[in-house]
Amino acid sequence: MEFFTVRNLTMKFGGLVAVNDFDITLKKGEIVGLIGPNGAGKTTVFNMIAGYYAPTSGTIHFQGKLLNGKKANEITRSGVARTFQNIRLFTELTVVENVMIAYHCRLRSTFLGAALRLPLYRREEKQMYEGAMEFLREVELEDLSREQAGSLPYGMQRRLEIARALATGPQLLLLDEPAAGMNPNETQDLLQLILRLREKYRLTVFLIEHDMKFVMQLCERIQVLDYGTTIASGTPEEIQQNERVIEAYLGEG
Amino acid sequence: MDEHHRRNQIFSIIAVACLFLFLLSMHLYADDYQIRILNNIALFIILAVSYNLINGVTGQFSLEPNAFVAIGAYTSALLTLTPAEKQMAFIIEPIIWPLSVIHVPFFLSLIAAGVVTAFFGFLMGFPVFRVRGDYLAIVTLGFGEVVRVVANNTQTITNGPLGLKGLANYTNLWWSWGIAAFTVFYIARLVRSSYGMAMKAVKYDEAAAESIGINAFKHKMLAFTTSAFFEGIGGGLLAHLITTISPTLFTFFLTFNLLIMIVAGGLGSITGSVIAAVVITWGGEALRVVEEPIRLGFIEIPGIPGMRMVLFSLILVLVMIFARQGLMGTREFTWNGLFRKIRAWTHRTAKES
């Protein structure tokens, strides 16, 4: 059984074909990159996988199960978590609350049990808090756990969003431009972080990124989109030498 | 997680005891008018806090409380009236079976009011939240009118425009404040639990909430039906406070009052809703003077009925312009917060002297 397969995925917005016949297969534990010029359709691919857009056609299978037609929250609970290109934290809540909430979908306490703080809920709340702190330690934000999430600098918000996604207990992690807005040092830390998290939580990572150095260093395979169509896929070395890729990027600038 | 847990518990018990002693002294010494105001305050606390759960905490702007209160009031009233009383009251057409024979104690009728109202909340919320939240305000506004029209025309159930009269005056300080305390306690805890956090997540950013596995639809439904449950119980209390109910009682005016309360108190703050319910209900009584003729020396200003409404609307407009967050924003009262404030204050005054 394939871990994750996408076949003939197409998304049309009116007359615009944002993504055309997109195919990809991910093996468990891989780190794969999705690159391409602005507006190529990368985020649209993520939005379809994560259940935010209903594909015009095509199929998405995760661990043998069809994801098409499922709601975003169901897809997350089945083990596919994501982050957003334009960070979407709950800025008014604290840092630790942002991560704690991500445990809610795994809560066993009932609505009544939680409101009445029955023993099971109190145990679960403790686990939630400790688990959230664990993930914050992982992304080096535990000292800021009581700060308002919106008050953190950009780079930290990106890491917090990753911690929040991790707390849902995913097997496949979709990262949409995780290094955007980071300085070179932060980007290097992020690279190490992603490698570490992959080992520790046995993750498969599928990421979109414009920082080529970052992508080439981190990813084992890369797929390139241009105007919604896949123009190349292969190892970082192959991609760097690919004529069509060079053209697409030169054409852009 | 909280080192002051014990201390806070003790203070909470003391606070409840103080409330009890206050109510006891009012029960013994206050006149009927004062008691009625106190009952009204408790009732509006119940209604405002539960309305805030869906509008403030979960951020789904809706306009249905008058409908829910009506359903609760009728349910409870029809259950506490004796079969003989019902036979007497329904003079145009007899009441249908089995309502004609059911007769239950007050407390059970309140529970039934809550459950029946929650059921209606579920029926209404399901299609609306399934499709798109944007229509919620319109649909719930319409629902309030539909309930009134139905109440007016289902002669064999609601007795139509005649309404239900001569209900027992069961709602006393103990019922109203006991249930108000429970409502606040329950909803405050709910909001603090992870279900409450999930509801807030839906308010702040539904897409982000879904991305961490929160079923936005389910949590809106939970908030809405819980809100309906308590609004329904509030309706039952109301019916047995004023002892006469008819369709004209449950106009949008009631919803509008509650809306002012939750906005002025701070959308999403239980504490704010409680404070606003107390101040506005009490202030509303005090403001009755503006609807009475006023003599200023030689000039006599005639009383203008509805003047209070104008003032209330003005309050709402001013809050919207100058204090969008309301009194409390989304903050809540906590003992820890109070003690922090006191410490900071004593610290400051010690420094100054």
Ligand SMILES: Nc1ncnc2c1ncn2[C@@H]1O[C@H](COP(=O)(O)OP(=O)(O)OP(=O)(O)O)[C@@H](O)[C@H]1O
């Ligand atoms: N909801 C939508 N409705 C209409 N058009 C859309 C929608 N979402 C995306 N598009 C269009 O689809 C195309 C692909 O957009 P997408 O966001 O997937 O690009 P991207 O590769 O992520 O670009 P970037 O690198 O700038 O983030 C763009 O032309 C965009 O305008």
Ligand SMILES: [Mg+2]
């Ligand atoms: Mg994008």
